Amino acid sequence: MLGYVCKYTPIELLESMGVEMKRLEPSVTDFTQADTLMHANICSYTKAVLEDVMEHDYEGVILTTCCDSIRRLYDTLKNEFPDKFFFLIDIPRKVNDFAVTLYERQMKDLLHAYNEFSGRTFDEKKFLAMMQGKHALVQKENHSHVPNAAQSGSASLNLGIMGARCNHEIRNLLEEHGVNLLFDLTCTGISRDFALNEDFVLSSYAQSLLNQIPCLRMLKATDRTTLLDGFSDRLDGIIYHTVKFCDSYSYEYADLKKYQDLPVLLVETDSTRQCVGQIRTRVEAFLEERKATKGLTSKEIIDIKRKGQPMYTLGIDSGSTSTNAVILDENRTIKAFSVLRTGAKSSQSANAVLEDVLKKANLKKDDITRIVSTGYGRVSIPFADTTVTEISCHGKGAHFLFPTVHTILDIGGQDSKGIRLNDNGEVVDFVMNDKCAAGTGRFLEMMARTLEISIDELGPISLKSTENIEISSMCSVFAESEVISLIAQNKEIADIAHGIHTAIAKKAISLLKRVGLTGDFMMTGGVAKNPGVVAILEKELNSKLFIYEEPEIVGALGAALYGLEELEEAVK
Amino acid sequence: MNLVKTYGTIIKKYADTNPKTARKLIQTGLHLELFRTRHLATKGMPAAYQKLNTLAVKSTLFALEHPEQTAWTNIFTPVEILQCFGLNSLSIECLSSFMSGFTCEDYFIDHAEQEGIAPTLCSYHKDFIGAADSGVIPKPVFSTTTSMICDGNINTFRHLEKQHGIDTFYLDIPNEYSKDAVNYVTAQLKEMISTLEHITGKVFDMDELSLVLQRENESKQYYKKFLEEKKKRYYPTTLTLQLYMLFATHLQIGSKETLDFFRSLYEDILTYPEFQGKRIVWVHLLPFYQETLKHYFNLSDHYQIQACDLNLDYMEELDVTHPLEALATKMLCNLYNGPYAKKADFVASLAKDMNADGVIHFCHWGCKQSSGGIFQLKQAMKTENIPLLILDGDGMDRRNSHDGQIKTRLEAFLELLNNLDSTI
Numbered sequence: 001m002l003g004y005v006c007k008y009t010p011i012e013l014l015e016s017m018g019v020e021m022k023r024l025e026p027s028v029t030d031f032t033q034a035d036t037l038m039h040a041n042i043c044s045y046t047k048a049v050l051e052d053v054m055e056h057d058y059e060g061v062i063l064t065t066c067c068d069s070i071r072r073l074y075d076t077l078k079n080e081f082p083d084k085f086f087f088l089i090d091i092p093r094k095v096n097d098f099a100v101t102l103y104e105r106q107m108k109d110l111l112h113a114y115n116e117f118s119g120r121t122f123d124e125k126k127f128l129a130m131m132q133g134k135h136a137l138v139q140k141e142n143h144s145h146v147p148n149a150a151q152s153g154s155a156s157l158n159l160g161i162m163g164a165r166c167n168h169e170i171r172n173l174l175e176e177h178g179v180n181l182l183f184d185l186t187c188t189g190i191s192r193d194f195a196l197n198e199d200f201v202l203s204s205y206a207q208s209l210l211n212q213i214p215c216l217r218m219l220k221a222t223d224r225t226t227l228l229d230g231f232s233d234r235l236d237g238i239i240y241h242t243v244k245f246c247d248s249y250s251y252e253y254a255d256l257k258k259y260q261d262l263p264v265l266l267v268e269t270d271s272t273r274q275c276v277g278q279i280r281t282r283v284e285a286f287l288e289e290r291k292a293t294k295g296l297t298s299k300e301i302i303d304i305k306r307k308g309q310p311m312y313t314l315g316i317d318s319g320s321t322s323t324n325a326v327i328l329d330e331n332r333t334i335k336a337f338s339v340l341r342t343g344a345k346s347s348q349s350a351n352a353v354l355e356d357v358l359k360k361a362n363l364k365k366d367d368i369t370r371i372v373s374t375g376y377g378r379v380s381i382p383f384a385d386t387t388v389t390e391i392s393c394h395g396k397g398a399h400f401l402f403p404t405v406h407t408i409l410d411i412g413g414q415d416s417k418g419i420r421l422n423d424n425g426e427v428v429d430f431v432m433n434d435k436c437a438a439g440t441g442r443f444l445e446m447m448a449r450t451l452e453i454s455i456d457e458l459g460p461i462s463l464k465s466t467e468n469i470e471i472s473s474m475c476s477v478f479a480e481s482e483v484i485s486l487i488a489q490n491k492e493i494a495d496i497a498h499g500i501h502t503a504i505a506k507k508a509i510s511l512l513k514r515v516g517l518t519g520d521f522m523m524t525g526g527v528a529k530n531p532g533v534v535a536i537l538e539k540e541l542n543s544k545l546f547i548y549e550e551p552e553i554v555g556a557l558g559a560a561l562y563g564l565e566e567l568e569e570a571v572k
Numbered sequence: 573m574n575l576v577k578t579y580g581t582i583i584k585k586y587a588d589t590n591p592k593t594a595r596k597l598i599q600t601g602l603h604l605e606l607f608r609t610r611h612l613a614t615k616g617m618p619a620a621y622q623k624l625n626t627l628a629v630k631s632t633l634f635a636l637e638h639p640e641q642t643a644w645t646n647i648f649t650p651v652e653i654l655q656c657f658g659l660n661s662l663s664i665e666c667l668s669s670f671m672s673g674f675t676c677e678d679y680f681i682d683h684a685e686q687e688g689i690a691p692t693l694c695s696y697h698k699d700f701i702g703a704a705d706s707g708v709i710p711k712p713v714f715s716t717t718t719s720m721i722c723d724g725n726i727n728t729f730r731h732l733e734k735q736h737g738i739d740t741f742y743l744d745i746p747n748e749y750s751k752d753a754v755n756y757v758t759a760q761l762k763e764m765i766s767t768l769e770h771i772t773g774k775v776f777d778m779d780e781l782s783l784v785l786q787r788e789n790e791s792k793q794y795y796k797k798f799l800e801e802k803k804k805r806y807y808p809t810t811l812t813l814q815l816y817m818l819f820a821t822h823l824q825i826g827s828k829e830t831l832d833f834f835r836s837l838y839e840d841i842l843t844y845p846e847f848q849g850k851r852i853v854w855v856h857l858l859p860f861y862q863e864t865l866k867h868y869f870n871l872s873d874h875y876q877i878q879a880c881d882l883n884l885d886y887m888e889e890l891d892v893t894h895p896l897e898a899l900a901t902k903m904l905c906n907l908y909n910g911p912y913a914k915k916a917d918f919v920a921s922l923a924k925d926m927n928a929d930g931v932i933h934f935c936h937w938g939c940k941q942s943s944g945g946i947f948q949l950k951q952a953m954k955t956e957n958i959p960l961l962i963l964d965g966d967g968m969d970r971r972n973s974h975d976g977q978i979k980t981r982l983e984a985f986l987e988l989l990n991n992l993d994s995t996i
Contacts, residue, residue, distance in 0.1 A: 038944060038947065039944060041692070041935070041938070068722065068723045068940035071747070071944070072912060072940065072941065075911055075912040075913065075948060076948070090747040092746065092756070094744045098752070099744075216727060217726065245940070247693035248727055250690035251727045251728075254688030254731070258688075481976050510685065510686060514686055
């Protein structure tokens with residue numbers, strides 16, 4: 001079996017020689033082996049392929065000169081596994097007669113090299129017959145294809161996927177939510193149907209391959225956005241997928257954001273198994289947001305437990321640092337709330353916070369009509385009736401508390417988010433930080449520990465600062481060393497703390513700029529309790545930040561409000 | 573307070589509200605620097621390098637003041653053709669380095685990232701995009717790039733073309749040399765020439781291009797003779813000068829002024845004594861702002877940078893009777909085009925040739941083509957028994973380099989080189 005990575009690979013040539021071709025879509029646990037052979041900052045897909053090749057017994061891999069990382073992967077594989085078959089096809093970026101000649105030459109070189117390696121020979125007639133057979137089959141299928149009524153109905157969301165290679169997990173996630181996928185313009189989303197010219201078999205094959213919908217490395221890639229116009233009457237949004245350390249597609253994303261009046265969700269993965277859970281929140285929030293705009297709020301029948309009793313809903317927000325709960329009565333009054341530190345198991349913390357909030361509200365679990373969970377650990381809460389992402393919940397909670405707020409900055413322990421609301425309090429856009437601690441509560445915790453003070457002291461101390469110190473490193477690990485050097489230079493703790501807060505505020509403003517700076521502003525999450533960060537943010541934004549007295553419960557409050565709205569809808 | 577940093581803060585402040593004022597401030601800064609390089613010699617800096625300083629600053633300033641005679645390029649673009657149309661080349665790499673020189677790189681990089689450009693992209697590209705999109709750099713008359721070596725080029729130039737409506741020509745360079753590849757590239761060069769004739773209204777003169785290539789050949793001859801002398805002589809240099817060499821070896825190659833510089837470089841080194849310290853061959857970019865590296869290498873008589881591979885990516889003689897084919901061959905046979913093994917072998921032979929005691933490879937943030945091969949470079953150096961130090965950081969974004977880490981690694985490496993010497 002030979003692996004391949006790119007849609008421009010002439011896989012049918014090898015298939016006609018009886019070779020099984022496998023598109024490599026590895027999902028690995030980590031890059032332990034790959035990191036010993038390639039630099040850590042190489043595209044994660046590339047490293048995942050390297051891991052995959054090291055773990056499996058492929059006969060070899062066919063690569064293309066699609067990007068610098070893959071070129072270096074070829075060099076590395078060839079160097080490390082001299083007994084296997086690796087071939088790098090140089091795909092021209094322009095499409096003209098010269099380019100077709102060059103590509104045809106590459107195909108012949110490939111066939112020659114594989115013949116030398118395996119002894120198998122290529123038969124052009126056999127190849128042509130195979131291609132004609134395939135083409136006839138596709139034509140027949142297209143002819144008899146009746147669109148699935150359930151899928152093409154107006155009730156489901158119509159989305160497209162664009163960007164860099166996207167493995168089946170994202171597609172499965174969309175399928176799970178009943179999304180109707182209109183197109184897949186990622187690296188590997190291609191229907192391999194080519195009608196060849198019998199007189200110029202190889203050159204017409206080369207030409208067909210080069211004339212596919214271009215990927216971003218091709219020079220005619222600008223045609224891609226015009227393709228979207230054809231879907232403008234149906235398209236509800238785009239999932240834009242990028243791979244960590246693959247930069248090519250961010251340009252198109254920037255372009256889409258600027259020129260197209262289309263909701264776009266950017267998700268980044270790194271070919272590890274863990275990332276699926278991490279992107280779930282983003283994708284689900286996007287679907288909730290799109291459904292809300294389309295007027296498709298969930299109409300599921302709710303099992304109403306109350307019979308003439310007062311109605312209470314409970315929202316529970318399971319975050320990485322704290323687990324928070326809010327109980328609302330039917331008049332939207334907060335009966336009680338609770339904030340507890342999250343332990344090692346989110347379900348245990350959820351049970352503890354449930355017990356605590358019920359005690360404070362003087363209620364029993366049976367008195368609660370509906371429980372909605374949110375937050376990073378929302379799916380691990382066994383007693384929740386339903387789940388809603390923390391992005392929608394923060395939007396809901398914020399609008400309830402301060403109806404004039406249009407932009408929310410939420411800095412929690414593990415991530416930070418910028419959320420933009422419309423006048424009705426509906427989420428219209430959001431961004432989240434990358435998978436690192438920079439700009440999160442964890443960053444502040446690390447820094448407080450380095451300064452040997454408690455996290456609660458950090459904010460007040462920084463307000464006494466008299467000297468501006470710049471912490472230039474964005475990376476938490478580098479920043480920690482910088483802080484250590486500052487301590488060694490005998491700098492005042494107040495000034496260092498102020499520098500740390502300025503660094504985190506800068507990162508936050510940059511995040512907010514990506515959703516747009518529309519007032520009023522609200523801040524939620526644990527870091528909103530830090531007066532040092534708040535003061536710098538207010539100065540930079542030149543605007544007051546609305547902060548609720550318990551900034552950590554806004555998500556849970558939103559979840560409780562969602563529960564109440566569902567009940568109201570159901571009893572109508 | 574650092575003067576440059578204060579000046580940089582003011583530039584950044586204006587970039588936000590009034591980009592034209594920010595541009596004026598940058599131009600004023602460059603005028604001052606030009607005056608300094610022309611009239612106030614840096615103590616210990618060789619005379620020829622003073623000329624190089626002037627050449628680099630003058631060329632960048634010209635691009636900002638005369639956008640109508642400027643083309644945006646990358647360092648591998650065939651600038652020889654642009655010269656025939658009277659166009660000055662402003663490469664994204666060099667302009668970005670100047671922005672970093674003004675300590676403004678963070679503002680422009682953040683600007684690009686806020687547009688949605690990947691944070692993991694090469695900082696030179698992000699900086700240039702930010703500087704252009706914020707309106708600080710004026711729109712040029714033309715832009716052109718090659719697809720070779722760096723996969724960011726096509727996308728960055730396409731982004732700029734779309735944002736600013738610039739006439740842009742793309743050269744697709746195959747990964748390896750072949751006759752078909754030469755034809756493919758030559759045809760593109762012809763197309764580029766007719767595009768330029770249309771834009772500038774000038775008629776292209778092939779004989780003039782031959783003359784440019786002739787000067788380029790002569791320049792490279794002087795450079796080779798200079799390097800021959802440098803094997804043994806002390807010729808003080810700095811990290812910045814090694815980068816400025818890119819103006820001479822790439823952006824301005826073929827011009828009369830550049831030929832004059834290379835001639836002076838060769839004549840000047842003959843007046844210098846023998847070098848007694850440790851010799852280093854530098855691979856890839858140089859973080860010219862980095863305190864520890866500056867301390868150890870700038871005008872040092874202990875540690876001398878013998879050469880940087882970036883300035884030696886094509887040293888063959890160009891066939892002046894077939895100038896377009898010669899330029900196509902130059903790009904196809906560039907040291908970095910094709911497999912990494914070619915570069916690894918070259919670095920090994922360069923190190924031996926230049927009597928280097930060790931090699932330093934700098935992995936610049938976002939550059940996959942160079943950092944992607946370091947394990948092969950390690951192997952090649954090990955085979956040849958040449959000590960190699962790999963440093964991670966950023967060629968121009970101060971936030972991505974950490975002095976503590978670089979200092980420990982560099983000092984340990986230099987200790988190793990000195991110890992090796994005492995055990996022989």
